[in-house]
Amino acid sequence: MPSTILGKRIKRKEDPRLIQGRGHYVDDIKLDGMLHMAFARSIHAHARIKSVNVAAARSSPGVVDVITGEEIKGKLGLVPCAAGIEGLKVPDHPCLATGKVCYVGEPIAAVVATDRYLARDAADKIEVDYEPLPVVTDPEKALQAGSTVIHPELGDNVAFVARLEGGDWKAVESDSSLKVIKQRLINQRLAPASMETRGVVAHYSPGEETLTVWSSTQIPHILKTQLALMLGIDEPHCRVIAPEVGGGFGSKLNLYGEEGVACYASRKLGKPVKWIESRRENLLATVHGRDQINDVEVYVQPDGKVVGLKCWIIADLGAYHQLLTPAIPTLTALMILGCYHIKNVFVETKGVFTNKMATDAYRGAGRPEATYVIERVMDMVARELNMDAADLRMKNFPSPDEFPLDLPTGVTYDTANYQKTLKRLLKISGYSRLRKEQEKLRKQGKYLGLGLSTYVEICAMGPSSRMPAGGWEFGAVKVEPTGKVMVLSGTSPHGQGEETTFAQIAADVLGIPFDDVTVYHGDTFQVPMGIGTFGSRTTAVGGTAIHNAAMQIRKKMARIASHKLGVKPGELIFSEGKIHTRDGAKSMGFAEVAAEAIFAKQLPEGIEPGLAAHSFFEPSNYTFPFGAHLAVTEVDAETGEIKLRNYYAVDDCGRVINPMLVDGQIHGGLAQGIGQALWESHVYDENGQLMTGTLMDYAVPKAHQFPWFETETMETKTPINPLGAKGVGEAGTIGSTPAIVNAVVDALRPLGVRHLDMPLQPEKVWRILKQHATA
């Protein structure tokens, strides 16, 4: 029987409170006696701290306390890094700097005051005496002998070197018929820039000895464990609540020093302490994304079949590791082959320290970098061999019956039909018509470009064996005596709409109205265990846990109902709030059976009373959603300005639970991926000063910069989970960036332009136009 609710466009449960301004984000939380915290931060990228004078701050009006790095030494643990990479160097990363600072914006001291204005005033009065040290911001310079070493105790600036190799390189390298194409590609540094900055309210109750923390986080359970460790509090005394979270995009998949200091201050002062990050702090001191240099080399047969790929990755990690900093570029290596069955691979990833803020997860986290590399390369190969970009891709796709497909990178792709999404894309975009238009315009001296990108991504993270701290997810379903259902999830959605998706999943299994299900998440006292929301895992892994818990409930209710109705459990159907036989002759209300289970008057033998179940779902593999995108761009030959004229996307994220929400995820992802290609870049100067420190400088895309996105979805289910869902949170970001760059390079092809680095700001385009015009 087809589901009446899965796959349906259903309005979100989250929205009524949010469209009325009645949700509660961290800064909306007010507690009696609450104090406010502000930080003094380093103005130097690399310097010894000679002294920190807090006297003026202490005597500033409203100040309750000033906390320095010296004070917390030994009392508050270090900022943790969970990445497990062999031989990884992990520098000490205190919550407040002592002795030296290694990037601009590094917290040095915290002021706690009665009001946020007074806290800011006092923080500005903290005097730090610095002795500047040589600064290194360029990771290649950081690798050179004689470079300043940021953490001298670690020897040099190399945090790790990881190699991944597969296939038979001897054979490849000795095959003289192969063409070798080389290119350096840059994945520039970006700011996640969620609209809500970070924030935390820490409330230590001295009586109960409990620490309650409201944090704008994607991982309340992990945060709880880490804070307990940092503060030396018994974990059961520690509660973390992620209230409404105003976007994260990976940047809140972390534990930050400021969170630790807020908790420390609350425990010390016995009062609630609030810290709300300003936008400047957010751009400076919330993790950044991307920042890789990729030197790539491909080996191609004359017929266009790509047989080998080598890539040397230099990943700029910044000054310290945040939670997953070094792990992110290793995902690039894992996905470097994209959706092509290339039999030989070699990737060397070097993580390098520089005097900048740490990089870490940002929407896509390592995979957009990989997709950019492989998709730019495929276009270069097509061009070199004078083949159409679509034809070349078709030639290198594995056929759908080859799945599950083992790649030489060590991953196994679950299911795919790359041909199908690409064909559909070419059709809905009118690709051949566009090529004709392009030809016509070229004759008029106009530059129209078509850019393809066919991507595959790795998500539903992930099997615990491949994750630093568990890749399962927790879900629970509880039926109340009234027949209303409560769902708990260990994920921590923050805009993805999972209160709706999860309710659809539970309602589907239990055959009850969607409105009868309420979903809770984000509170570690309410949801016993959990991992969190990241890596496009929430529906595929978290949703499956709920599905499985609901199945247990269903089984139990069927047994109870069958006992009452005198039929076999297998004969019962759950639909429209009833549990009934197929012919409807025998039936009980869902609530009636729930009451039966809970009041436990006449339970069948061997059935425990109560009606609650939970599941820890452990996926056996990642999932691999895929898709095909096409960008159409126009280039103003006089100024280099680029107009994105059309954008088409066909995405396959497996089973779609709610098509409206899937569209929303795709659109948002596209905006961020296009943003990287065209406008966004987080820039430091050579002194380590951030040049893009406000939203007046860092270009978050605006509504009028985008065309209407023409999107479609296809459904190739995954066998990895019973829902068949793969995940969609990052697909748009991963697929779109190379499509844009390919389109612009394609537009400029008549001039002989082979490559342009992102972001494709007008000046860059103008310069290359000028250079090729004079050449």
Place this chain on the structure above:
Amino acid sequence: MKIQTKINGHLREDEVEPRLLLVHYLRDVAGLTGTHIGCETSLCGACTVLLNGEAVKSCTLFAVQADGGEITTIEALGNHEKLHPLQEGFWEEHGLQCGFCTPGMILAAYQLLCRNPHPSREEIRKGLEGNLCRCTGYQHIVKAIEYAAQKIGSPDA
């Protein structure tokens, strides 16, 4: 300094420091936390409210400048029983994800529809130039506003 305001129809009088920003006055003094703060440079529009009927960025005004003014925040645009067509549109068309920019977006859209009841998609996008959203890619917001425009324009609205 003493100021008098009428917020969402309610008169109030408060003693405020001159440097208190209107957005902090609304959030911390009046307790209306639906108005958000997303940047420090008057760019993101999360703090948009209506002051004397016009959309303004409440982070770029001092509370004292609103003395004697009438302010409408997201909390009073509609109510549980009857949402404003824009709120309905945002719900119907999935015009929000994390919801942080949403109150400001809705009030900017309110301003747009007051001045241009039947905007084109391009005009809608232009009308949102003062509001950033990092989640939606804006397309569903455009649809939400189209929905509202149509609803407001229809006779049974």
Place this chain on the structure above:
Amino acid sequence: MIPEPFEYHIPKNLEEASRLLAQFGGEGKILAGGHSLVPMMKLRLAAPKHLIDLGRLTDLKYIRESDGRIEIGALTTHFQIQSSSLLKEKCPLLPETAREIGDVQVRNKGTIGGSLAHSDPAADWPAAILALAGEIQARNVSSSRWIPASEFFVDLLTTALGGDEVLTAIRVPVAPPRSGHAYLKLHHPASGYAMVGVAAQVLLNEARHIESASVGVTGVGPKAYRATAVEEALRGKAPSRQNLEAAAAHAAEGIDVNSDLYASAEYRSHLAQVYTRRALEKALERAHGK
């Protein structure tokens, strides 16, 4: 996000405002719409000890025509100018410029007087006021004067206003017949300010040649300027593409051109030329249409 403390003054009339300004000297700042000043105060890049809010001086909010001139009160908002039907008819360059400023909310609150007095090198108004050969009224306790726009913008964030003078009005001539206008701008991708903004006002003679052209440029140098070399090169010329291009080549001549993350000086000079030519083309097209 949080400004430093200041004392707030809300004068009831212009005399009081001017007196307060004189009294506080460098420590006092006029607050008009606040959309140039308040963001700087929030970043603590500006920290005046005294703010003199002109909010009560509602008689500085007007747009009127007299003696072939348009006069606009300093506290008139960008939106009021953008939507003024009088201006759309008599001086359409002003509404066309207004709609490119900031965003809807900024235009609702920001004022032409505040923007001109702040004199941001990438603000839009200076280009238009220069191109229109406008004048700016400055008043203190005892006197009032009109400053030609060409003398008003002195340097980066510096105007010809005296320490005790309040900017009270702007006046520009009504656009004559056979004239055309255009304001073209390349928006900074983040701030929305002008990376280059060119305001052009042209007048055709009976032979449909260029009687005069005036061009105001913003975003390019430390202050907005009139591209006089462009203007001179066009006087009496036929409005051919070739003539326009040759003239526009002088758009950034003699200017110490800005350079930033998004546009080097070289590129900005180039943009100034292209945008100047395009603005002239558009203005001429409109002049021909009349």
